Amino acid sequence: MKILVIEDEVKVGAFIKRGLEEHHHQVDVYTDGMKGxxxxxxxxxxxxxxxLMLPGINGTTVCRNLRALExxxxxxxxxxxxxxxxxxxxxxxGADDYLAKPFHFSELIARINALSRRKSxxxxxxxxxxxxxxxxxxxxxxxxxxxxxxxxxxxxxxLLELLLRNTGKVLSRALISEAVWGLEFDTxxxxxxxxxxxxxxKIEKGFTGEKLIHTVVGMGYVMKQK
Amino acid sequence: MKILVIEDEVKVGAFIKRGLEEHHHQVDVYTDGMKGxxxxxxxxxxxxxxxLMLPGINGTTVCRNLRALExxxxxxxxxxxxxxxxxxxxxxxGADDYLAKPFHFSELIARINALSRRKSxxxxxxxxxxxxxxxxxxxxxxxxxxxxxxxxxxxxxxLLELLLRNTGKVLSRALISEAVWGLEFDTxxxxxxxxxxxxxxKIEKGFTGEKLIHTVVGMGYVMKQK
DNA sequence: ATCGATTTTAATCCCGCTTTAATGCCCGCC
DNA sequence: GGCGGGCATTAAAGCGGGATTAAAATCGAT
Numbered sequence: 001m002k003i004l005v006i007e008d009e010v011k012v013g014a015f016i017k018r019g020l021e022e023h024h025h026q027v028d029v030y031t032d033g034m035k036g037x038x039x040x041x042x043x044x045x046x047x048x049x050x051x052l053m054l055p056g057i058n059g060t061t062v063c064r065n066l067r068a069l070e071x072x073x074x075x076x077x078x079x080x081x082x083x084x085x086x087x088x089x090x091x092x093x094g095a096d097d098y099l100a101k102p103f104h105f106s107e108l109i110a111r112i113n114a115l116s117r118r119k120s121x122x123x124x125x126x127x128x129x130x131x132x133x134x135x136x137x138x139x140x141x142x143x144x145x146x147x148x149x150x151x152x153x154x155x156x157x158x159l160l161e162l163l164l165r166n167t168g169k170v171l172s173r174a175l176i177s178e179a180v181w182g183l184e185f186d187t188x189x190x191x192x193x194x195x196x197x198x199x200x201x202k203i204e205k206g207f208t209g210e211k212l213i214h215t216v217v218g219m220g221y222v223m224k225q226k
Numbered sequence: 227m228k229i230l231v232i233e234d235e236v237k238v239g240a241f242i243k244r245g246l247e248e249h250h251h252q253v254d255v256y257t258d259g260m261k262g263x264x265x266x267x268x269x270x271x272x273x274x275x276x277x278l279m280l281p282g283i284n285g286t287t288v289c290r291n292l293r294a295l296e297x298x299x300x301x302x303x304x305x306x307x308x309x310x311x312x313x314x315x316x317x318x319x320g321a322d323d324y325l326a327k328p329f330h331f332s333e334l335i336a337r338i339n340a341l342s343r344r345k346s347x348x349x350x351x352x353x354x355x356x357x358x359x360x361x362x363x364x365x366x367x368x369x370x371x372x373x374x375x376x377x378x379x380x381x382x383x384x385l386l387e388l389l390l391r392n393t394g395k396v397l398s399r400a401l402i403s404e405a406v407w408g409l410e411f412d413t414x415x416x417x418x419x420x421x422x423x424x425x426x427x428k429i430e431k432g433f434t435g436e437k438l439i440h441t442v443v444g445m446g447y448v449m450k451q452k
Numbered sequence: 453a454t455c456g457a458t459t460t461t462a463a464t465c466c467c468g469c470t471t472t473a474a475t476g477c478c479c480g481c482c
Numbered sequence: 483g484g485c486g487g488g489c490a491t492t493a494a495a496g497c498g499g500g501a502t503t504a505a506a507a508t509c510g511a512t
Contacts (some may be wrong), residue, residue, distance in 0.1 A: 073360065086459080122373040153457080153458060154457080154459095155458080155459070156458095168365065168366055169366065170366060170367045189461055189462080189466080190460095190461085190462085190499095190500080190501095191459080191460060193499090193500060193501070193502090194459090194460080194461090194501095194502085194503095196500095196501090197500095197501065197502065197503095200501095212454090213503090215499095215500070216367060216380075217379065217380060217467095217468080217469065217499065217500075218380025218381070218469075218470095218498095218499070219367055219380050219383070222366070224366075224447065225472070379468095379469060379470085380469080381469080381470070382468095415471070415472060415473080416471095416472085416473085416489085417470080417471060417472080417488095419469090419489065419490070419491095420471080420472090420487095420490090420491085420492095421470090421490095422489095422490090423490060423491065423492095426490095439488070441488095441490090443479095443488065443489075444488075453512105454485095454511100454512090455510100455511090455512090456509105456510090456511090457500105457508105457509085457510085457511100458485105458507105458508080458509070458510095459506105459507080459508070459509080460505105460506080460507070460508080461498080461504105461505085461506070461507080462503100462504090462505080462506090463502105463503090463504090464500105464501100464502085464503085464504105465500105465501085465502085465503105466499105466500090466501085466502105467498105467500090467501100468497100468498100468499095468500105469497090469498085469499085470495105470496085470497075470498085471494105471495085471496075471497085471506100472493105472494090472495075472496090473489105473493095473494090473495095474489100474492085474493090474494100475491080475492080475493100476489100476490080476491075477487105477488105477489085477490075477491095477494095478488090478489085479484085479486105479487090479488090480484085480485105480486095480487090481484105481487100482483105482484090482486100
């Protein structure tokens with residue numbers, strides 16, 4: 001598993017890293033809350049170990065931020081012994097479990113296993129939508145093709161996600177309109193067409209891969225190959 | 227779920243009713259085929275349990291009638307053991323599954339669950355319309371015959387879908403005009419004829435399969451075999 | 453409040469779907 | 483046999499849907 005550790009005490013962080021690596025996990029350690037949060041957003045971690053007592057930004061805040069951005073990674077809090085108030089706060093902020101310091105390493109391993117099992121069962125929404133050589137990360141809200149990262153605006157992303165969740169199906173403008181813009185949007189303008197054009201420019205123009213968004217005249221648009 | 231039971235043997239009916247009610251379903255029992263059919267039309271059932279051996283009207287007939295009236299409720303037939311002929315007839319009449327008497331109650335429950343799941347998920351609406359060896363996929367908006375994909379324009383697709391949803395019925399030009407083009411289209415031109423010709427070229431010409439779109443002089447067009 | 457980015461509107465161009473219309477064919481009827 | 487009605491077939495005209503572009507309006511951050 002790929003694990004992110006956010007822990008300001010360098011020794012403790014190193015200790016955890018070493019121990020987890022012995023269990024064949026890949027571990028990144030950040031001592032700074034903001035840097036850690038950034039990493040959580042940019043990379044695709046399977047688990048986050050989060051110390052609540054951090055300099056600068058509070059661990060609870062990091063947790064709340066990640067959940068607000070709908071990052072569903074399991075979060076295991078590390079707290080001082082008997083910090084009942086912190087524990088309650090942390091769980092309310094969206095953490096999945098906690099562990100009081102100091103702890104036995106075997107207990108940490110046990111909780112990590114339990115958590116990842118629990119999460120992988122419950123929350124198995126596909127994080128990365130893939131079609132042909134195009135990928136869309138629903139966490140980072142970015143696409144990529146041929147290793148190139150593609151930055152999208154909100155509407156572009158929503159439209160691309162809709163197309164990718166319905167590959168092969170012809171989607172009518174009415175359906176697209178409702179899904180991306182919300183009910184009763186059609187005011188005789190061609191907004192959808194313009195956005196399809198934007199998307200094509202971003203995910204097709206400049207790439208050697210084939211055309212993916214196809215127009216079906218009089219019917220709508222499809223995401224398909226060939 | 228709201229379940230309709232049509233079963234002439236009073237004891238069997240009562241037995242089923244009691245058992246289903248223990249599983250928190252709401253059950254109506256009719257011992258008469260005609261009365262049962264009437265109830266099916268008037269009320270909104272989630273499932274129909276239909277005995278094939280009924281006094282007066284045949285269970286198969288009830289089934290066929292309901293399907294002819296486009297009542298899409300899942301129908302589970304109850305048949306005598308080894309009544310293979312009945313089973314085939316029943317399924318052809320539009321039933322979704324069958325259960326041979328006598329049966330274990332747990333099997334009945336299992337089949338009811340499977341059926342309701344299948345219907346609610348899949349049945350959304352039939353995605354692929356099939357007639358003879360011709361298929362029309364309403365998602366991809368393409369037809370296929372003998373494994374060959376056939377690309378259609380918007381009007382061609384609308385016309386073909388109309389014909390396939392009314393196989394066997396003769397459709398007047400007025401009706402076609404209204405369904406495909408919208409009200410009051412007829413302005414003395416022969417657009418419909420031209421499109422029927424386009425369709426014939428695409429789905430009949432070049433295929434070994436038989437003719438499917440037939441002209442009824444003075445009346446309109448039908449999709450049928452023979 | 454200001455500036456940049458995003459979203460929406462609007463105008464123009466072009467391809468090919470849609471429609472029209474002319475011709476050919478089959479059949480029944482005078 | 484000639485004629486006309488109903489449909490099939492074909493080709494050409496027109497028109498509308500969609501691509502593209504740019505400008506206007508709106509949003510959001512500082």
